[in-house]
Structures are given as structure tokens and as C-alpha cells.
Amino acid sequence: MIVFLIYAAIFVGSFFIVKFVVQQAATDYTSLKTVTFGDESAVTPNRIASVISVLTIFLLWGSFTGSSMVPGFLHAPGPFVGDATFTYTAEADGVDPDDATVTVRVFEVGTEVEDPVVEPGDGWAKNDSDNVGAWRSGLIRVDRNDEFGRDAGHKIVAVNGQPIAPGESVQTEFGRVGMSPKGTLNFEPAKGWQMEPIWLPPPEAVVSRLGEIASDGYRDSTLWEHLGYSLFRVIVGFFFGALVGIPLGYAMGLSNWFRGWFDPIVEFMRPVPPLALIPLVIIWAGIGETGKIILLFLAALWIMAIAARAGVSGVNITKVHAAYSLGASKFQIMRHVIVPNSLPEIFTGARVAMGVCWGTVVAAELVAAEKGAGMMIMVASKFQLTDIVIMGIILIGIIGFGIDILMRMAEKRLVPWKGRS
Amino acid sequence: MSGLSIEKLSMRFDLPNGTSVQALKDVSLNIAEGEIMSVLGPSGCGKTTLLNIVAGFLAPTEGQVVLNGHRVTGPDAERGMVFQQGALFEWMDVRSNVSFGPRMAGKSEAQWGENVDHLLDVVGLRDFKEKAVFELSGGMQQRVALARCLANEPDVILMDEPLGALDALTREKMQSLVLKLWKETGKTIILITHSVEEALLLGERLLVMAPRPGRIHKEYQLPFADLGVNADLREVKKHPEFAERREEILGMIWDMEEEIMGRAEAAS
Numbered sequence: 001m002i003v004f005l006i007y008a009a010i011f012v013g014s015f016f017i018v019k020f021v022v023q024q025a026a027t028d029y030t031s032l033k034t035v036t037f038g039d040e041s042a043v044t045p046n047r048i049a050s051v052i053s054v055l056t057i058f059l060l061w062g063s064f065t066g067s068s069m070v071p072g073f074l075h076a077p078g079p080f081v082g083d084a085t086f087t088y089t090a091e092a093d094g095v096d097p098d099d100a101t102v103t104v105r106v107f108e109v110g111t112e113v114e115d116p117v118v119e120p121g122d123g124w125a126k127n128d129s130d131n132v133g134a135w136r137s138g139l140i141r142v143d144r145n146d147e148f149g150r151d152a153g154h155k156i157v158a159v160n161g162q163p164i165a166p167g168e169s170v171q172t173e174f175g176r177v178g179m180s181p182k183g184t185l186n187f188e189p190a191k192g193w194q195m196e197p198i199w200l201p202p203p204e205a206v207v208s209r210l211g212e213i214a215s216d217g218y219r220d221s222t223l224w225e226h227l228g229y230s231l232f233r234v235i236v237g238f239f240f241g242a243l244v245g246i247p248l249g250y251a252m253g254l255s256n257w258f259r260g261w262f263d264p265i266v267e268f269m270r271p272v273p274p275l276a277l278i279p280l281v282i283i284w285a286g287i288g289e290t291g292k293i294i295l296l297f298l299a300a301l302w303i304m305a306i307a308a309r310a311g312v313s314g315v316n317i318t319k320v321h322a323a324y325s326l327g328a329s330k331f332q333i334m335r336h337v338i339v340p341n342s343l344p345e346i347f348t349g350a351r352v353a354m355g356v357c358w359g360t361v362v363a364a365e366l367v368a369a370e371k372g373a374g375m376m377i378m379v380a381s382k383f384q385l386t387d388i389v390i391m392g393i394i395l396i397g398i399i400g401f402g403i404d405i406l407m408r409m410a411e412k413r414l415v416p417w418k419g420r421s
Numbered sequence: 422m423s424g425l426s427i428e429k430l431s432m433r434f435d436l437p438n439g440t441s442v443q444a445l446k447d448v449s450l451n452i453a454e455g456e457i458m459s460v461l462g463p464s465g466c467g468k469t470t471l472l473n474i475v476a477g478f479l480a481p482t483e484g485q486v487v488l489n490g491h492r493v494t495g496p497d498a499e500r501g502m503v504f505q506q507g508a509l510f511e512w513m514d515v516r517s518n519v520s521f522g523p524r525m526a527g528k529s530e531a532q533w534g535e536n537v538d539h540l541l542d543v544v545g546l547r548d549f550k551e552k553a554v555f556e557l558s559g560g561m562q563q564r565v566a567l568a569r570c571l572a573n574e575p576d577v578i579l580m581d582e583p584l585g586a587l588d589a590l591t592r593e594k595m596q597s598l599v600l601k602l603w604k605e606t607g608k609t610i611i612l613i614t615h616s617v618e619e620a621l622l623l624g625e626r627l628l629v630m631a632p633r634p635g636r637i638h639k640e641y642q643l644p645f646a647d648l649g650v651n652a653d654l655r656e657v658k659k660h661p662e663f664a665e666r667r668e669e670i671l672g673m674i675w676d677m678e679e680e681i682m683g684r685a686e687a688a689s
Contacts, residue, residue, distance in 0.1 A: 316507050316508070318504045318507050318508040319507070319508055319509075319510065321476070321478055321496065321502060321504070321508070322502060322504060322508040322509075322566075322569075323510075323521070323525075324477075324478075324495075324496035324497075325476060325496050325497070325498070325500060325501055325502040325570075325575075326498060326501070326521050326522035326525060326569070326570075326573050327497065327498030327522055327525055327526055327573060328521075328525040329525070332525050336510070336521070336525070337510065340510070340512035341512070343512075415512075416553065417511035417512050417553065417555055420511055420555035
């Protein structure tokens with residue numbers, strides 16, 4: 001909630017700052033338009049906003065994980081680390097209540113720790129010392145070193161002077177002191193607003209993990225092998241899907257018999273999510289490469305067939321008539337009119353198919369694989385290696401985005417007439 | 422026998438709701454080689470159907486079209502077609518569009534190159550031959566379409582409202598171009614139009630068609646196409662007979678439209 005409010009504040013604040021600080025250079029034609037609200041063509045992404053948006057995400061990530069990449073004053077309050085103290089008041093049979101101090105050393109998990117040394121103090125209740133990791137909690141048996149133990153009716157009645165009973169808790173300046181149903185104190189040091197690394201590691205941990213896995217590998221394969229296997233499966237699956245799907249789509253667009261025969265199959269298979277086929281493919285083909293490629297082939301096949309069919313249906317009949325009147329044969333019309341005319345549709349289909357294949361391969365690897373980006377994050381998550389999981393998600397996103405950019409560039413180069421007829 | 426003859430052509434479309442539309446009924450005419458004929462009529466009179474049958478895209482329910490002594494059964498390179506718009510191939514540059522016919526016939530560039538470049542000169546697109554067609558204006562695109570049709574050297578050129586999508590000024594320029602090309606190439610041309618002026622200017626012979634059933638209503642022999650070859654078309658329009666004919670035909674089509682609307686009202 002706090003994160004969301006900060007995010008909204010940065011969104012609104014930076015809007016006004018940018019608006020007043022940056023002089024919008026009125027140079028292009030759009031700037032002379034008086035009607036911009038409702039004119040979609042006048043709305044272009046504000047690049048400053050995009051940069052701030054990305055920086056904000058990293059800033060929030062860094063400040064709520066105590067990242068060393070973010071200056072200290074921007075850090076959200078961290079968990080308490082150091083020696084925490086509180087006092088307790090204990091009662092026992094036949095003696096007056098007595099106070100004693102507990103000193104708890106709160107340490108960063110993963111570092112060496114020793115209990116603080118304390119004087120026993122006077123009275124029958126002795127001072128205690130213990131340790132607990134930041135973001136953790138620990139039971140503290142304060143009665144153990146007291147002169148009257150539980151067999152003598154030892155009972156804690158107050159913490160820092162505030163009364164406490166089993167199931168209740170007292171807030172101290174160092175954290176929460178609770179009491180278990182059996183009467184044992186449970187100290188939970190203040191957590192602050194930062195996330196614990198096992199939930200969300202700081203950016204530098206992800207970066208260093210990336211370096212480590214890039215050089216040493218993970219689970220017997222290098223990072224490039226994992227990503228390369230995923231990409232290889234996508235490309236091979238898509239290639240075969242297109243190889244079968246495009247001619248199938250053309251046949252469906254050109255022949256009644258093909259259209260009638262394959263329409264029910266294509267229309268039935270199209271709404272079936274490829275993910276739903278994973279179990280069946282694993283049963284039939286196992287978890288090896290064959291299964292993955294069959295799955296991606298099936299994911300790409302229907303999309304490419306439908307795109308090619310739409311490409312043929314989209315041919316303006318006057319173009320076909322014109323070509324016939326110019327003496328072209330059926331084969332020439334196919335080669336010079338129908339195929340080029342359907343390329344824009346096929347490219348759109350290919351972009352969709354590549355996106356679906358990339359998503360499907362990651363999901364299939366999450367289910368079962370020996371190598372691959374999805375397998376990497378799945379295995380890492382089982383060991384709470386959140387930094388690997390996040391690194392994997394970022395890499396998967398970057399590759400998916402890269403695939404789309406490449407497809408768009410190819411489209412621009414190969415079908416410049418798209419949308420221009 | 423050369424020339425085009427249309428013999429007792431009838432066309433009936435059966436509609437899915439069980440009724441049928443008589444698009445053409447007993448249309449007969451002969452067009453001599455080198456003649457330019459314009460066809461005019463209210464919407465629904467079957468003029469586009471007539472052209473599609475002559476082109477070979479539709480088979481008539483009765484009658485036949487005979488060109489150069491043989492019956493027309495399908496589209497062919499001997500009958501070229503110029504459409505209103507959208508018939509160019511966007512994936513080819515201007516020159517490849519124009520040379521499409523010869524290339525499909527398997528001719529080498531040595532055979533067609535000179536003619537294609539000459540045609541590009543004639544239609545004024547010499548400097549645009551490397552351009553993609555979608556970069557051209559509407560008028561330029563129609564000039565590409567004309568050149569493409571001519572490059573294939575058809576015997577008959579069929580034009581289906583070729584200038585209909587152009588603005589008035591471009592249209593006038595293109596009308597001159599059509600006349601110039603007609604005179605230069607000596608092709609037989611059938612041109613469908615909605616514009617009475619265009620029909621008068623571009624028709625040695627003018628056919629007015631009437632709807633329901635589509636039939637030939639009246640035929641004119643006109644001098645304006647010959648006059649227009651050498652004179653400014655605006656001068657031709659000042660000819661006293663031109664205004665007279667225009668009023669006569671406009672009145673005729675107006676009456677037909679009235680009748681159609683009256684019939685539609687009566688039916689409803």
C-alpha cells in the first residue's frame with residue numbers, strides 16, 4: 001500500500017515537475033493542433049515519462065530492498081539490527097515479583113553471531129541474553145536462569161511494565177514481544193519497510209547472480225545453454241508450425257474441400273490453450289526435446305494456418321481479376337498476387353505465434369525439463385533462490401521483447417506495403 | 422471477322438431468398454475494331470455485369486460474347502481491364518506493375534523494356550518507375566493501371582469507371598489522356614461511367630442502359646471523342662450539341678431514377 005502511494009506520488013509529482021521544468025519545444029506539426037484530446041494520432045508516448053517510469057521501478061525496488069545502488073537516504077526504513085533490550089516482570093510462588101532485563105542481539109541472517117554478555121543482576125530474576133536474526137523471531141526462555149523456575153510457579157506478568165498474558169503481545173521500541181500459549185516470550189524485532197532478500201533480493205544481488213550464473217552455469221548448464229535451449233525449441237517448433245500451417249492455410253483459402261475438411265479441426269484447436277496440451281504431450285512424447293517441439297509446433301500451427309487463410313481471403317478480388325486479364329496463369333496468380341498479398345497477414349500471425357510459443361516453452365519447462373529458462377527459475381524457486389527467479393523472469397521478458405522487435409523489423413523490411421493498399 | 426459482338430446476352434442472378442434479379446435481358450450489339458464506346462445508366466442497370474461478362478469473369482445465363490471469331494469463356498490477355506481502384510500490385514514498383522503482363526507471358530526484358538518505358542513516358546510517369554505504387558497519388562495510380570493494361574497489348578480495353586475515384590481536375594486531365602491513348606493505339610475501348618459529361622466526351626458511341634431488366638435504352642453516335650483528340654476538352658464542352666445532348670441524357674436518366682424510386686415506394 002505504501003509502495004503504491006509512493007508510486008502514485010512519483011507519477012503525479014514528476015508530471016508536474018516535467019511540465020514546468022522542461023520547455024516543450026514546439027517544433028513539429030502536431031504541436032500546432034488545437035484539438036489533441038480525443039485525437040489519437042496526437043498522442044505520442046512522452047519519452048521523459050518512459051525514462052522516469054523505468055527509473056522509478058528500479059528506485060522503488062532498490063529502496064525497499066536496501067540496495068547499495070540506491071543512496072542510503074532513499075532507503076525505506078530497514079529491519080532493526082543491533083542489541084535490543086526490554087525488561088520483564090516475573091512472579092513466582094512465595095516471593096515478591098522481580099524485574100530483569102533481556103538483551104537480544106539482532107543480526108543479519110548469514111553472519112556469525114555471539115550472544116551479548118550481560119551481568120546477571122540482582123534479585124531472583126536474572127538478566128538474560130539471546131540472539132535472533134533480522135526478519136525472524138525467536139522464543140526466549142527467560143526463566144531458565146532465574147532462581148525460581150516453572151516448577152516454582154514462575155510466570156511473566158509484564159514486559160516493559162505493561163501487563164502481558166499468553167496470546168497477548170507488547171510493542172517495544174525494538175519490536176514486538178509476544179507470549180506463547182505456554183507463557184514463553186517470543187521476540188520479533190522490528191522489520192521496517194524493507195523486503196527480506198528471500199522475498200525480493202536487491203537489484204545488485206540479481207546482477208551478481210547473473211554474473212555468477214553466466215560464468216559458472218546453473219544445474220550443469222551455462223546460462224546461455226538454458227536460454228539457448230528455450231530459443232532453439234521455439235524456433236524449431238515455430239519453423240515446423242509455419243512450414244505446415246502456411247500451406248494448410250493457403251489450401252483452406254483456395255479449396256472448398258480443404259476448407260470444409262480442416263475448418264472443424266482448426267476452429268476446435270484454436271481455442272485450446274497450448275498449455276492444456278502439455279500433459280498429453282508429456283504422456284505421448286516424454287519430457288525431452290521431441291515433446292517440447294511437438295507442443296510448440298501445435299501452438300504455432302493453428303495460428304499460422306488461420307493467418308494464411310485470412311491472407312488469402314483478404315486478397316482484393318479486383319487484383320485477381322486484373323492479373324487474369326493480364327494473362328497470368330493460376331500458378332502465376334498464386335506466386336505473384338496471392339502470396340505477396342497475404343504476407344502482411346502472415347507476418348502478423350508469425351508475431352503472435354512467436355509470442356505464444358515463447359510463453360508456452362517457458363510454461364512447458366516449468367512443468368518438466370532438464371534445461372531451459374523455465375526449468376532454471378522453477379528449480380531456483382524450490383530452493384528459495386529468489387534472485388535467480390527474478391533474473392530468469394527479466395531475461396525471459398527481454399528475450400520475448402527482442403523476438404517481437406526482430407519480427408517487427410523484418411516485417412518493415414519485407415512487407416513495406418502492409419496497410420497501404 | 423474481327424471486332425466484338427455481344428449476342429442476345431441475358432443474365433439472371435438467383436438470390437438466396439428464392440427470388441431472382443434479371444440483370445441483363447437480350448442485350449445485343451457489335452463494336453467495331455478501334456471504336457470507343459461509353460456506357461451510361463442509372464445504378465442497377467447491369468452495366469458492370471455487362472462488362473464483367475465481356476471480360477469473362479461471369480458466364481451469361483443466355484447468349485454469348487464473340488471476339489475475333491471465337492467465343493469468350495474466361496478472362497484472357499486479349500481483353501484488358503482497368504478498374505476503378507485497388508487493382509495495382511502494391512508489392513511491385515511502378516515499372517514491374519506495368520510490365521506484369523509481358524513478364525507473365527514469359528517475355529524477356531529485351532522484348533518488353535522499350536515498350537514499357539515508352540508507355541511510362543506517355544502517361545508521364547518516367548520519373549516514378551522505381552517508386553512503390555502506394556507512394557503515388559490516386560491519379561498517378563490510375564495512369565499506372567492504364568499503362569499496365571496497354572503494355573499487355575490487348576485487342577479490347579474494358580474500363581469500369583476508371584476515373585470514378587479521382588477529383589474533378591485530375592479527372593479532366595485523365596479524360597484527355599484516355600482519348601490520346603485511344604487515338605495513338607487504335608484499341609477498341611468500352612468505358613463505363615456514371616458521369617454524363619465523361620460519357621459524351623469519351624464515347625464515339627454512347628450507350629444508355631435502363632434497369633429492371635437491364636437493357637439498352639438508347640444509342641448515340643457522337644462527334645466529341647474525335648474533336649477531343651486534338652482540342653481542349655473544355656472547348657469541346659462549349660459545342661452547342663454537347664449541352665443539348667447532356668440535357669437530353671440527364672433528363673432520360675433522371676426519369677429512370679424517378680421510376681425506380683417510385684417502384685420502390687410502391688413495393689414498400
